Amino acid sequence: MTTAAPARPRFNLRALFSRPEKPYIHPYLGGALLGVVMFLAFLITRNGLGASGGMNRYVAAVQDAVSPGHIDQTPYLLKLAGGEKNPLDDWSVPVLTGALFGGFASGLINGRVKAEINKGPHVSNRTRLIMAFSGGAIMAYGARMARGCTSGQALSGGATLSAGSWALMMCIFGGAYALAYFVRKAWL
């Protein structure tokens, strides 16, 4: 048997994506970490966290590219992308984009980057995916109506003690609990 010099571990893409799956961290630790991230965001930049605002700007950018005239005639879009305005020139865009990479990095390190569908045991993939799409559309519609989602309003407004954000946070939980019984087959 020849004893070769210990081979340098070569970059192995497959191994990178099949790391052992680690458990999630304790929710209180997660909350504290998220709180520190949000605090630093406010401290340094005056803005908190956000997601739906950034989505809004990506959508407006596409609309601006496809039909700029339409943007200039729609008051809501005018504010985001009217005239010479670049809808992507806003803090919410790099935050949203960064979140995609951050989520991927954590998933990779902890062995959770895996193509799968998470769902309740008694629901078909097709139903789950249809519900996911409709839920996303409903949630985002509500988020824009409320001028922010769970990140921009509930978290960021909650931490700065905005009265409206606290009221709407109660409504998010209220709405979800009210409907939970009726869609329990999807999850339980």
Place this chain on the structure above:
Amino acid sequence: MPIFPLQAFLLPLSQNPWTYAVFGLIGFAFGFVLELSGFGNSKKLSAQFYFRDLTVLKVMFGAIVTAMVLLYLSSAVGILDFNLVYIPETYLWPGLLGGVIMGFGFIIGGFCPGTSVVSTATLKIDGALFLLGAFFGVFAFGETEKYFDGFWHSGYYGRLTLMDVFHLPTGVVVLLVVLMALFMFWGGEQLERIFGKRDLKREPRLRYAGAGALVLLALAVLVIGQPDAADKWARIAGAKNAALAAREVQIEPGELLASLGDDALNVVLLDVRSEADYNLFHLESASHVALDDIPGLVPTLLREPAAVTVTVVMSNDEAAATEAWRMLQAQSIANVYILEGGVNKWIRTFGAGEADIAPLAVAPGSDRLAYTFPAALGARYEAAAPSPREWELEFTPRIKLERKRSPSGGGCG
């Protein structure tokens, strides 16, 4: 002077391109922690609403109270200027309805927008479909908002905090929110024990230390208290008194008139004289505000578009106006100026030809009205609203507009 938020972030971001990278890093950390906590998994998120696993509640409120105590503590010790922190504005009715709709979407789809992003990043197909749906929902809102624009702007209370609603000091609210969150954590754990069959004995004891730390920090916020106007003024008095003495912030009547005629500017005129003087004569677009009421006006002024707003304070001469200017400076209102020579100089400049306005025979004393009027006609004199086109006065321009970034960027969230 508080060093946070950093000056670069008060300006349009394109002036300092590195600021985008900072936001990118914040987003990265945001996504990283969401994924670490299990928020990329719709089963974990939805379990919240069947009392099996209250991770959502624990992470959300854990984050809210952690950020809250650190923020208000930073403000208390004077490193953070809280007036510059963006607080989502309250539009009550669309907020409430939007919240309920979001709740429906949450339990149907299993995510919220931010969590669907990290779910997509870890290749969860249901997360990706939710994200696609969210893009569609955002698009649909943009296209339909025009049909209920009135409702979408209803219930507007501006920069309204829980302190304003309950008339409680900041420290008390911070402590109460911490106690409420700890109570909810306790309740959540009981629900998990009952519905999720979780053995609470195996939960880390460290969480009691965390709870204790939160309470201690909240107590510190309560004991130190938030800086009042006098504290804030003391921090900036040196530089600001120098600007006053160098007469950099007193604008001549001619410059005010030119600014009023500039359509690109939003000029807010605050008249801090007695109500009697105001009723006798005032500039057409000036609002009457007693000096004592200036602090109550701060939240309103903070939500004016800072990049194009110039606030001009005036009294009969300058003494009361200077006092008002100091108060507004202490509250970080941008672009505040004093009308040089006050209303008296304004009348001397623009009212010389008006027969009804007569100068007093005897000089009235400092910061008193130096003219008599036949009746309390308020702004119904020509001198109250001279035409910027008719008067072309020479003046030394003093307004240097700080073109600040509008923090919400026109679409928060």
